[in-house]
Amino acid sequence: MKKLLLLWMAAAIILAGCGTEAQPEKKEGEKTAQEQQSGFPVTVKDALDEEVIIEEKPEKIISLIPSNTEIVYALDSGDAIVGVTDFDNYPEEAMSKEKVGGMEFNIEKMISLKPDLVLAPGSTADTAKEGLQQLKDAGIAVVVVNDAQSFEEVYQSIEMIGKAIGEPEKAAELIKTMKNSFAVLKKKAEAIKPEEQKTVFVEVSPEPEIYTAGNHTFINEMLELIGAKNAAGDMEGWPKVDPEAMVERNPDVVVTTYGYYTEKAAEQVLARQGWNNVKAVKDKQVFDVHSDLVTRSGPRLAEGAEELAKAIYPDVFK
Incomplete structure (x- = not known):
C-alpha cells in the first residue's frame, strides 16, 4: 500500500511537470488573461x-x-x-x-x-x-x-x-454626450432663417493687439453650428486684426472671450474710439462669454457653444 502511494505521488509530480512544460509559450503581441x-x-x-x-x-x-x-x-x-x-x-x-x-x-x-x-x-x-x-x-x-x-x-x-x-469606454461616452449636446443646439438653430443670421466678431484679446478666431477653429465651428456668420471667417486660425478693417465689416454682434478675466471688457469695446458707428456698438450688442468654455478644447465646448448661442440669439436659445 505504501509503495502504491509513493508511485501515485511520483506520477502526480511528473504529470504536474509535464503540464507546466506543455503550456504554450506567449507569442509576441499576445496578452495574458490578466493583461486582457x-x-x-x-x-x-x-x-x-x-x-x-x-x-x-x-x-x-x-x-x-x-x-x-x-x-x-x-x-x-x-x-x-x-x-x-x-x-x-x-x-x-x-x-x-x-x-x-x-x-x-x-x-x-x-x-x-x-x-x-x-x-x-x-x-x-x-x-x-x-x-x-x-x-x-x-x-x-x-x-x-x-x-x-x-x-x-x-x-x-x-x-x-x-x-x-x-478609460476608452468612458471616453466614448463623453464624446457621445458632447455630440448629443451639439445636436440639440443645431436643431434649435434651424429656426433661424438665412436672412436673419447675424454676423459676429469674436474678440479673443483686447487692444492694443486684437486677435480673433478665424476659419478652421472650433469657435468658427460653433458659430456655424448656431446659425451665425463669422466676421473673420475668411481669415485662418487665430489672426491679429486691424480694428479699422473690422469697422468696415460692421458686425451685428461683438463677443469678447476675455471678459471673464478682464474687468468691463464689453464696456471697453463699446467705448472704443472709431467704433461708434459699428452696428454692434450702436445697438449695444457687445457681450462677454466665459473664456475657458469657448477657447479651451476640452469637454465643456458644448457649454461654450450654448453660451455663445444665448448671447447672440437670446430669443432662440432660451
Whole structure:
C-alpha cells in the first residue's frame, strides 16, 4: 500500500511537470488573461505620430495643459493627477494639485513627482522637445496630445487620453454626450432663417493687439453650428486684426472671450474710439462669454457653444 502511494505521488509530480512544460509559450503581441482584463499594456499613437507603450494603468499623471486636465477629470480619473500647470483652474480640485510650471515646465519637479504618464500639449511639443526627452529618458511615458482646432479633433484628443489612462469606454461616452449636446443646439438653430443670421466678431484679446478666431477653429465651428456668420471667417486660425478693417465689416454682434478675466471688457469695446458707428456698438450688442468654455478644447465646448448661442440669439436659445 505504501509503495502504491509513493508511485501515485511520483506520477502526480511528473504529470504536474509535464503540464507546466506543455503550456504554450506567449507569442509576441499576445496578452495574458490578466493583461486582457486590465486593458494594458496599450500602444498609443500620439500627435507626433510616435507609438507610446504604456505598460500599466497610470496611477500618477501630470497634465501640461488645462484642456487635458479637464478631459482626465471628465473621465473620472482626476484622483490620479499629481501635477498641473499654473493655468489649471477647473475643476476646483485641480487647483490644489502640485504646480509644475506655466509657459515653461519644471522638468526636475515633474520627475520628482514620479509620474507614470505625462500628457503634453501638441502646441508646445517643439519648444519643449528637450524637456520631454528628459522625461522619456527618466522612464516616463509621454503622450503628446493633438492641438485640437475642431470638434472632431477634440474627440480625437479625448479618445487618445481615454486609451492612455485605461478609460476608452468612458471616453466614448463623453464624446457621445458632447455630440448629443451639439445636436440639440443645431436643431434649435434651424429656426433661424438665412436672412436673419447675424454676423459676429469674436474678440479673443483686447487692444492694443486684437486677435480673433478665424476659419478652421472650433469657435468658427460653433458659430456655424448656431446659425451665425463669422466676421473673420475668411481669415485662418487665430489672426491679429486691424480694428479699422473690422469697422468696415460692421458686425451685428461683438463677443469678447476675455471678459471673464478682464474687468468691463464689453464696456471697453463699446467705448472704443472709431467704433461708434459699428452696428454692434450702436445697438449695444457687445457681450462677454466665459473664456475657458469657448477657447479651451476640452469637454465643456458644448457649454461654450450654448453660451455663445444665448448671447447672440437670446430669443432662440432660451
